[in-house]
Amino acid sequence: MSSTRSRKRAGLALVAALPLVAGALAMGIPTAQADASHGRHTLAGSKPAWATATSDKGATSDANKVTLRVYLAGRDAQGLAAYAQAVSDPASASYGSFLSAAQAKSRFGATQQQVADTTAWLESSGLQVTGANDHYLTVTGDVSAAEKAFGTQLHNFAKGSKTYRAPVGTASVPASLSGTVLTVTGLDNSPRRAQHQDTLPPPGAVFKNSGPFSTYFGSNTDKKLPVAYGTHAPYAVKGYTGRQLRSAYGAGSYTGKGVTVAITDAFASPTIAADAKKYAARNGDADYKRGQFTQVLPADYRFTGADECDASGWYGEETLDVEAVHALAPAADITYVGASSCTDDDLLDALNKIVDHRLADIVSNSWGDLESNETPDIAAAYDQIFQLGAVEGIGFYFSSGDAGDNVANPNGNGTKQVDTPSNSPWVTSVGGTALAVGKGDTYQWETGWGTLKASLSADGSAWTAFPGAYTSGAGGGTSKLYAQPFYQRGVVPNALALANGGTVKQRVEPDISAVADPNTGFLVGQTQAFPDGSFQYSEYRIGGTSLAAPVIAGVQALAQQARHGVPIGFANPLIYDRYGTGAYHDVTDHPLGRGQDLAVVRVDFANGFDASDGLLTSLRSLGKDSSLSAVTGYDDVTGVGTPARGYVDSYKPGHRR
DSSP: OOSSOOOEEOBOOOOOOOOOOOOGGGSOOOOOEEEGGGTEEEOTTOSOTTOOGGGEEEEOOTTOEEEEEEEEOOSOHHHHHHHHHHHHOTTSTTTTOOOOHHHHHHHHSOOHHHHHHHHHHHHHTTOEEEEEOSSEEEEEEEHHHHHHHHTSOEEEEEETTEEEEEESSOOEEEGGGTTTEEEEEOSSOTTOOOOEESSOOOOOBOOOOOSOOBSSTTSOBOTTSOOBTTBOOBBOBSOBOHHHHHHHTTOTTOOOTTOEEEEEEESOOTTHHHHHHHHHHHTTOOOOOTTSEEEEOOGGGOEEOTTTTTHHHHHHHHHHHHHHHHHHSTTSEEEEEEESSSBHHHHHHHHHHHHHTTOOSEEEEOEEEEGGGOOHHHHHHHHHHHHHHHHTTOEEEEEOOSBTTSTTOTTTTTOOOOEESTTOTTSEEEEEEEEEEOGGGOEEEEEEOEEEEEEBOTTSSSBTTTTOEEEEEOOOEEEEEEEOOGGGTTTSOHHHHTTTSSSSOEEEEOSEEEEOOGGGOEEEEEEEEOTTSOEEEEEEEEOSHHHHHHHHHHHHHHHHHHTTTOOOOSOHHHHHHTTTSTTEEOOOSOTTOTTOOOEEEEEEETTSSOGGGOEEEEEEESSOOTTOOOOSSSBTTTBTOEEOTTTGGGGSTTOOO
């Protein structure tokens, strides 16, 4: 465990990005394409880029088994995208005309005829349909049957030191099913294996912060330590509480009453209810009312891949998300929806539950992966959920990532790129800042989150290799998969929208931001495993855009309350509509003026939990995010900025800019 505790990564298939077909309404939605010459309809992006001729190891045995998901397009896929935009755009006559879950299913869901036609085609190819729901059919069978059904052969391909199955060409379906089948997943099996676990592991190993601390930013400075940037840096805060964050982001008297926030992660912490209750009591948050916190978990608690996915690591993610939302919106209901594993299939199922049963108004998601690990087939499945949520008045918020431009990400192959699903134009991408809350809970300033670390020299006289090496920072940048959505026009600078070259403007993330720097982070409380084998509740400071996403979700719950409970839905059009107003703190990397850099001193236990192995003292410079910069106006670290005192009130009915 680390005090950064990066957001968890979804178990996406490790494939290179492919261009998406331009979608309706400039929202970059992937679509299938007709191949009239062969009477087939191709499914864009179903062939991974790593499946090249030079890596081809030959045909997969016809007798090998495959398990696939065939996603259904529903009654009117293009109409769904159009209506999702219309109900979300305040300039549209249909703005706010949300549908119930039943109405959305009736208008846009798959028909029985589509299910029957798809089933008949699959079975005629020799595949067996083993399950079906409102979104997809689960299919099993031999490789030879899958090849017949999808019009492409499956071969084994080398990928690094491993070998995986993948199609040699783009998959297709009969032209008669062009409006029925949205996409297929599972033709490649890189890497998605999971073993069934009847029980989840206990909480993970303990992590605690050493002191000294500041109680608010700048409250404790040791002038015996070396100078940095012309002054003595203060000790890092112990961890901000809900009271401090509510004040910084203008919560006022709003509590989120009447609003439900859902949180998705994988697995389920066995101690979450007790931890959340204890944390609230210890840190001045309101008690949880009966039924205010609920969990929706897989049937019979059937989880998979606990070892591969580091299940106990997800417990801390769930704990952070729940405690942060409650800290910002203490009267909001919270529904935790746990996925069976960390793979796309199971995370998609968790999101589907929320939409199918309209479990919440606002959905916080602190997980994701590199955009280069996403293909349009997976993107299509995610975007369909986000669009269905939009027509029901549900907004999805995703953390933008914790490795800046991802060049230093060990899994990023040195390539500058954004994260996914936060790259989707149908979600709100949440970036991160370093936050200074001063005496009396007053907002002082923010920088973009980006950290350089320099350790204290052995004799205590200097910061070694000052200002130090890059450790982490808020994710952001320009998507290679999605075109620029309508709401970013006129706000996002062309230099960012065209950063990938060419003439087509692309989606840029994040959209909005909140505190994320673990050096100015949030105090969280969790039951952890101590070295003596005991399980004990303890508190520590945490950060990452895993923090920023639930903070913004909590703020959005306050904003929805200000609207007298009327759902905000997909929020990006409203977020950008407020750009340049007093609703936002316009965050820059030099809030005190050009040339005035900022830093904090941090002291850590060498072993992560006590002083028996010594202490490590380091200087953490703020506002140093890889190649990304927080500048005046929109930027690729903080988006339009962070919520200011006027943000929540700007959602009141009749409010004018």
